[in-house]
Structures are given as C-alpha cells and as structure tokens.
Amino acid sequence: MRRFLLFFFLFPSLLLAQDSQKEDAFFIRQIYDEALTEGKSYDWLNYLTQRIGGRLAGSPQAAAAVEYTKQVLDTLSIVDSVWLQPCMVPHWVRGEKEQIRVVNSLKMGTISLNGLALGNSVGTGANGITAEVIELSDLEEVDSLGPQLNGKIVFFNNPMDPTQLNTFSAYGKAAGPRVWGASRAAKHGAVGVVVRSLTTRQDDIPHTGSTVYDNETTPIPAFAISTNDAELLSRLLQEEPIRLFMRSTCEMLPEVESFNVIAEIKGSDYPDEIILVGGHLDSWDVGTGAHDDGSGCVHSMEVIHLIQRLNYRPKRTIRCVLFMNEENGLRGGRAYWKWSNGKKEFHLAAIESDRGGFTPKGFTVDGHDDIFNKYFKQVIEWLPLLEAYGLAIRKGGSGADISGLKEQQGLLFGLEPDSQRYFDYHHTPIDGLDVVNKRELELGAAAMTSLVYLLDKYGLK
Amino acid sequence: MRRFLLFFFLFPSLLLAQDSQKEDAFFIRQIYDEALTEGKSYDWLNYLTQRIGGRLAGSPQAAAAVEYTKQVLDTLSIVDSVWLQPCMVPHWVRGEKEQIRVVNSLKMGTISLNGLALGNSVGTGANGITAEVIELSDLEEVDSLGPQLNGKIVFFNNPMDPTQLNTFSAYGKAAGPRVWGASRAAKHGAVGVVVRSLTTRQDDIPHTGSTVYDNETTPIPAFAISTNDAELLSRLLQEEPIRLFMRSTCEMLPEVESFNVIAEIKGSDYPDEIILVGGHLDSWDVGTGAHDDGSGCVHSMEVIHLIQRLNYRPKRTIRCVLFMNEENGLRGGRAYWKWSNGKKEFHLAAIESDRGGFTPKGFTVDGHDDIFNKYFKQVIEWLPLLEAYGLAIRKGGSGADISGLKEQQGLLFGLEPDSQRYFDYHHTPIDGLDVVNKRELELGAAAMTSLVYLLDKYGLK
Numbered sequence: 018m019r020r021f022l023l024f025f026f027l028f029p030s031l032l033l034a035q036d037s038q039k040e041d042a043f044f045i046r047q048i049y050d051e052a053l054t055e056g057k058s059y060d061w062l063n064y065l066t067q068r069i070g071g072r073l074a075g076s077p078q079a080a081a082a083v084e085y086t087k088q089v090l091d092t093l094s095i096v097d098s099v100w101l102q103p104c105m106v107p108h109w110v111r112g113e114k115e116q117i118r119v120v121n122s123l124k125m126g127t128i129s130l131n132g133l134a135l136g137n138s139v140g141t142g143a144n145g146i147t148a149e150v151i152e153l154s155d156l157e158e159v160d161s162l163g164p165q166l167n168g169k170i171v172f173f174n175n176p177m178d179p180t181q182l183n184t185f186s187a188y189g190k191a192a193g194p195r196v197w198g199a200s201r202a203a204k205h206g207a208v209g210v211v212v213r214s215l216t217t218r219q220d221d222i223p224h225t226g227s228t229v230y231d232n233e234t235t236p237i238p239a240f241a242i243s244t245n246d247a248e249l250l251s252r253l254l255q256e257e258p259i260r261l262f263m264r265s266t267c268e269m270l271p272e273v274e275s276f277n278v279i280a281e282i283k284g285s286d287y288p289d290e291i292i293l294v295g296g297h298l299d300s301w302d303v304g305t306g307a308h309d310d311g312s313g314c315v316h317s318m319e320v321i322h323l324i325q326r327l328n329y330r331p332k333r334t335i336r337c338v339l340f341m342n343e344e345n346g347l348r349g350g351r352a353y354w355k356w357s358n359g360k361k362e363f364h365l366a367a368i369e370s371d372r373g374g375f376t377p378k379g380f381t382v383d384g385h386d387d388i389f390n391k392y393f394k395q396v397i398e399w400l401p402l403l404e405a406y407g408l409a410i411r412k413g414g415s416g417a418d419i420s421g422l423k424e425q426q427g428l429l430f431g432l433e434p435d436s437q438r439y440f441d442y443h444h445t446p447i448d449g450l451d452v453v454n455k456r457e458l459e460l461g462a463a464a465m466t467s468l469v470y471l472l473d474k475y476g477l478k
Numbered sequence: 479m480r481r482f483l484l485f486f487f488l489f490p491s492l493l494l495a496q497d498s499q500k501e502d503a504f505f506i507r508q509i510y511d512e513a514l515t516e517g518k519s520y521d522w523l524n525y526l527t528q529r530i531g532g533r534l535a536g537s538p539q540a541a542a543a544v545e546y547t548k549q550v551l552d553t554l555s556i557v558d559s560v561w562l563q564p565c566m567v568p569h570w571v572r573g574e575k576e577q578i579r580v581v582n583s584l585k586m587g588t589i590s591l592n593g594l595a596l597g598n599s600v601g602t603g604a605n606g607i608t609a610e611v612i613e614l615s616d617l618e619e620v621d622s623l624g625p626q627l628n629g630k631i632v633f634f635n636n637p638m639d640p641t642q643l644n645t646f647s648a649y650g651k652a653a654g655p656r657v658w659g660a661s662r663a664a665k666h667g668a669v670g671v672v673v674r675s676l677t678t679r680q681d682d683i684p685h686t687g688s689t690v691y692d693n694e695t696t697p698i699p700a701f702a703i704s705t706n707d708a709e710l711l712s713r714l715l716q717e718e719p720i721r722l723f724m725r726s727t728c729e730m731l732p733e734v735e736s737f738n739v740i741a742e743i744k745g746s747d748y749p750d751e752i753i754l755v756g757g758h759l760d761s762w763d764v765g766t767g768a769h770d771d772g773s774g775c776v777h778s779m780e781v782i783h784l785i786q787r788l789n790y791r792p793k794r795t796i797r798c799v800l801f802m803n804e805e806n807g808l809r810g811g812r813a814y815w816k817w818s819n820g821k822k823e824f825h826l827a828a829i830e831s832d833r834g835g836f837t838p839k840g841f842t843v844d845g846h847d848d849i850f851n852k853y854f855k856q857v858i859e860w861l862p863l864l865e866a867y868g869l870a871i872r873k874g875g876s877g878a879d880i881s882g883l884k885e886q887q888g889l890l891f892g893l894e895p896d897s898q899r900y901f902d903y904h905h906t907p908i909d910g911l912d913v914v915n916k917r918e919l920e921l922g923a924a925a926m927t928s929l930v931y932l933l934d935k936y937g938l939k
Contacts, residue, residue, distance in 0.1 A: 049641065049643070050641045053640045053641050054640055054641060179514045179515055179917070180510065180511045180514050180515060182510070182867060182868070182921075184917075217917065218916070376837075376896050376898050378868070406643060407643070407839070435837050435896065437837050437915060437917045437918050437921070438915050438917075438918070441915070454898060454899050454902070455679070456640070456645075456678065456898045456899075457898050457899070460643075460898070
C-alpha cells in the first residue's frame, strides 16, 4: 500500500487522471439512472406521435410540432434561450388515397397493389395513367434499355440485401431507383415509375420516401409498392405482359414558411464552442414518424432535460436543434448552416440522432480527415467509460441535418442504435409509438448525454 | 513484399494461423448469409406459436410441440438420429379465468385488477377468498412482521430496478417473492399472496411464473397483478384498509409423461465430445411462448439446419435438445442430466438460448473454476471473428436446462441477446410471434452456429 501511494506521489497526474475517470464513471452512471427513472422522452414522443401525428414539412402537424417542442423546451429552466429559426419549405401534399393496380392479368384479373406515391411526386391527373410495365433490376439498366422505356411504366425491383448486418448499408445501396428512378426513366419517355419498397421484410406495407426530379425532363409520377406486391408483379411479368393503372392526386404546392426549433444553454467558460444535439422534426405523412425521427427529437430534448436534472453547468454551449424538412428538402439544415457559418460560429461537435429509437450501440464519427485524425484518438480514450453501457465508436457518417457543419472543422457524430428493425417501419404507416420501446429510447438519450458530458468537460484537444 | 514472404517462410505456423482465420471468417460469413436468406427459424416459430400456442408441460399443446419439432428434425437429412427422451412432468392447469378485485374501497368501490394465478399455485376454492391486504416491500419483511400476517393476503410490491442495464440482473434480484413468497407467508398464517409483476414497464399486463411451495406449510393461493394495479393497490392502502377478493380454480393434476426432443449429428473424428445446443419447448399457457422459449428452440434447430445447408461435416457430435418443463419443474433438464451422466458422456460444451429472440450481443460462459480458467482464454481468441457480428463474450450463467451439465467439466454458454424488451413480454399473454423480429431471430441462430463451428473445429484445449 505504501509503495502504491509513493507511486502516485511521484506521478500525481496519474492519480488525478484516475480520480477524474472515477468521477466521470460516477456522473455517467447518474445520467443513466436519471434517464431510466425520470426521463421524459417517451412522454414527449407520445405527444408528438399520438396527439400531433405525421409531420410532413408544410403541414399543419409540422407547425404543431414546432409549437409543441418550443413550449416543452421553454419549460426547461436551465435553457438560456429558445427560438424559432425560419426557413421556406416545400409543401407537398399526398391528396386522395392512391390507386395502383394490375389491370389485365389473364390469370388473375384485376389486382390492387399496396402502394404509396413517393414524396415530391407529381400526380397522375384525375384519370390516372395506364401503361405496360417493364421490370428493371437497377438504375444502371435505364440507359442500356433506352428507347424500350418509351411509353412504359418502369418497375425497379431491386431488393435490399438482407445479408448486410448494418441495414443502413443495404438501404444506401438500394435507394438509387427511389431517389433518381423517375428522372432517369423520364429521359427515355417513360410515363411512370414504380419502385420496390426499401425493406428486407416480405410484407404488404409500402414505404414512401422522397424522389428527386432533375430540371431537364418533365416529371413523371412515382410510386412505391410493398415487397410482397413487387414479388407478385415480377412473377406475373414472367408469364405475360402486364399493364398497370396508377392514380394519385399528389401535388407540390407553393412553398411555405416553417422553422427549426432551437434551445441553448450558454457555456460558462467557452461559450463560443458549441456542442449541438439534434434530430429532425418533420416526418412522412403516412405514419406518425415515431422512429423517424420523433425519437431523435426527444433524444435531443432529453439531453437538455438530463443536464438540468443533474444540475450540471456546461462549460461549453449546448444547443438542441430540431431541424425541419429533412425528409424532402433539407431546408432546415441548410438554413441553419447558412446562419451559423454567417455568424462564423464554431461547432466543436454535433451529434445527430436519426436512425431510430432502438437500443444504442454507439456512435459513428465523421470530420475532415485532418480533424478526424487529430481528435479521434481522444474520443477513443473515452471508450472504457462508454463500453460499460454497450457503446462503441467507429468512423462513419453522422446525419443529413448536420452534414453541412463539417466545414466548421469540428467532429460530427451520429447516434448508432441497433439497426435490425429500422427498415421494418421506415417511411410507413406503422412507424408509430407502439414500435418504440421506452427503455431503448431512454438509453439512446442517456448515450447522447454521456457523450455531450465528455465533450463539454474535456473539449477536443 | 519479399521480406513479407520470407517472414512467413521462417514462421510457417503463422501463415497457417492466418489462413485458418481467413477460412473461419469466410465460413462464418456464409453462416450469416445462409441464416438471413434461407433460415427456417421464423417459419418454425410461426407454427409453434400460431398453430400450436402456449405449451405448458402436461398440456395437449406441449405434446403437439414435441410431435411437431420431432417431425421437423426428422426432415433434416444430416441428422443421424432423432429421439424422444421421456420424463414425468407436473400437470398444472389454470382452470377458469381468475378473478382478483378490491372489494371495499370507500373512494373507488369495487375495482377489478389485472391478475393471473402464479404457476403451480393452488386454487382458492370455488367461493374464492376475501381478506385484508398487507403490503410488504420484500421477502425479508415476512419474518419480522410474523404474526401480523395471520389471516391476511400478503402483497409483495417490490419493483424491478429499471436502472440495471441488464434486465435479467434486475429480474434475479426481484423474483424472490414470486418464487418463495407464498410458502414464506403461509408459515405465519397468511391466506393468500399477491406479487407485483416482474417487469420494468408500467402497464396493465400481469406476468405469471412459477411459485414454489415447501413441504412444511399448507399451500396458499398466489397471484401476480400488473404493475399499474400494484401501484394502484399501494396508493389505496396508504389511505384505508383494503380487502381483496381472489378466485382461481387452478390445480395440480397427477403427473403425466412428456419428452425432451433430441436430434444428433454424430461427429466424424471425436464422436464422444458432445456440443449441445438447446432451449426449452414448454412455455406458459397465457401467451404463446414466442420469446420464452420458442425462440431458443428454433435457434437450436436452425443450428442443425444451417450445418446441413452449408454441407459442414462436424468432427464432434452436435446435439440439439429441446427440453421439457423448464418453466415449472425442470424435469426435462434433470432427466437429461441423469441419462447423460449415467452414460458417462462428456459435453465439451453446451449452449442454451433462453433469453429471447432479440439481436444477439454475445455469449455468457460458465464452468467450474479450473475448467473456466483453462478454456476461457481460448474462447477469447475467437473474439475477433465474433466481434465482426457484434458478439462479445463474458463470464456469466448459461441456462437452467444445461446447468446440471457443469459436472461434466465442459464449458456452458448462454446466448445473450439484447435484454431491454424481454421483460415487457416474459410470461404474459403478449409473448407472441408479433413481438419477435425475423432478422433478430435469425441473427441469434447464426451466432450460435458460428460458436458451434469454432468449438467443433478447434475443440477446447
């Protein structure tokens, strides 16, 4: 024992380091205890999903979500200021319930498919469109088939790869046709596009999501159909030519004003070093956006709430940002970057939660190479504190809403929850409160708060 | 490059080790690919839960589950033998729907509670019982209150600790009153026992589970009530004396014969070294035992199926055992141990899956100290292969059905899935197929198969 003390007498900094690590472990334990017993995230998510509902940018529900989250953040006394940051957003409306059906199968007659118009899609006109279907396995086939697409409805039937353990990787590889299929096919005279829903599940649930038109071609209507119906359509096409009827009255209305919701605790020692936590407040209209991204919003609000409950006074500025219009325009993110860069702000770190409210497995970290290489080592030093809660740290993208902050030369983090169930619900009518687990949600907020605590206490050096 | 080759020329064993690790990584990748694309576990679980249902030992459904799983295992051509191993099991029946209600609240009148008789409980008699309630916070209070319990219904209101990240730890610490409460309270003349359901969720769902009577006292009826009702009852008791009416017609019938279902692939090189994979086939009657433990059964069957699909010929004997009566007697486990020990068998390893069908996080490992210390190092060497799939290995208990195999001086493993949701469903009417995610289930089977592959290929040295 004496020798032990002598050791620390000779190397007092080690003793301090050890004390400090104990203190950190103790504080992080308190964060988790508090999140799991006094957390508010689930109650807030209940309100966002059950009382407000789907929150597509420009909708009355999106306005309600802005008002509700601002009011909640206003009740947190630790917050120095809460404000709304305006941005103009696209205002797309789905209109009447879409129709999509096979109209001429000799074997099976007329078959209604489970379909949804893709977000931003133009409508078909009140009479709908009917055309022969041509099946493609990927975006690359469009140009090779060229003229054969003329007058056709192009059906992209590329499945998500179920063998990818990270379902976001499979999503990234399969999302091309949903995003670019309509504009690419229109170049060759296609009259409509149908994509296979982006999920590894075989079921009857269609998944919407945004499609993007370029400026060169006339927009054509785009739908998603369920994976079961994609399989059915593909089988039918092997036997006979198939004609589809599609009808949607969706349309893009004039842009409207909306807002990011921002709450900030001013740092006591380094107010100019900002640590941002955020998610996006808008969601698709068909469900109630519980995982995407109600969870990320209440995670971020909970960070502020937990800091308050634990009487922690941050040295750096902690800012919670609930972004508007991530789903079909990213206008909130862009408005924020422009404003922040204009003020020459410095985000030491930004953490986005936009991968659902499942059990957190850690964080992905992003940044310019030199920044990443400089600071990643330090973040890794915190791992023992985080691993006790099942959290790992790896290089990887952060989140769309904060991606523009990379220019500010700080680190960008993405909360990384277990991804196995995410694409069962993503952009569907079943992304609701009942598929979010309260404990899993609370653990996500605790994970983010723990990282914020370490970033705030130690900074990045 | 030349220097690199020279290095391996001088140390060829390193080259071999590297080759071997590549081969292992490749094979494990194939296991996962196969499980996620050609796995049968979810289909089998569908049959067990939707077609057969709750499978309490002694019930017709338990017999159907024995027959069904035997038939499935018989279809797997790689299996050398499938057999039923008899065991006598308790035959407890729940009888008519239980009733439990507050009968005298001045403020609220009569209040029906959400309750279930605990498994093995005696009934109340056709007229039910009515008595005053006394609330206790834990088993330890029983003896200190002693005579005050006479003629009372004892209400154990000890919640599971929500701050434990591993919910099984919280369960273990809170389960005492459910298991021993009735016999302990009966010693002091209590006429009935009510326990708070074992879950961290606040809801209206009662959780059953076994209670154990000693031989010294006359058994008294025991119920579980939902956590919401436990809170309600506790609040009422703070205001006024409360009397409860309890009625159940459950009873223990004479023992009946049932079976473990066993399938075996004889090892080519070391047939006497057995690697067991297993789960338990029985479940509580109130739900359909999807997580507990239909998942563990189909995980274990899938191990055999994947080995077959990959044309892997095991060097050691791989044995799949579906145990009977884990929930309220462990008779299947005991029969198996007795039979296996009698034959002087050696289980090199046994892996039980009895913690649900959620995303696997790794394995717990158990064994006699000397065995554990001898072999754990080797198991840890496989970690890099398993970590790629999010799997860790830590010291910890394995599973009730294989616990008796510890005497055979091999290693015991428990599959460890994410535990956050397990006690939302455990022993309830809502433990059904709809709360099992297909991918998560498949990943559990792949994890077990990967460990079996490594154990089979390398043994334990």
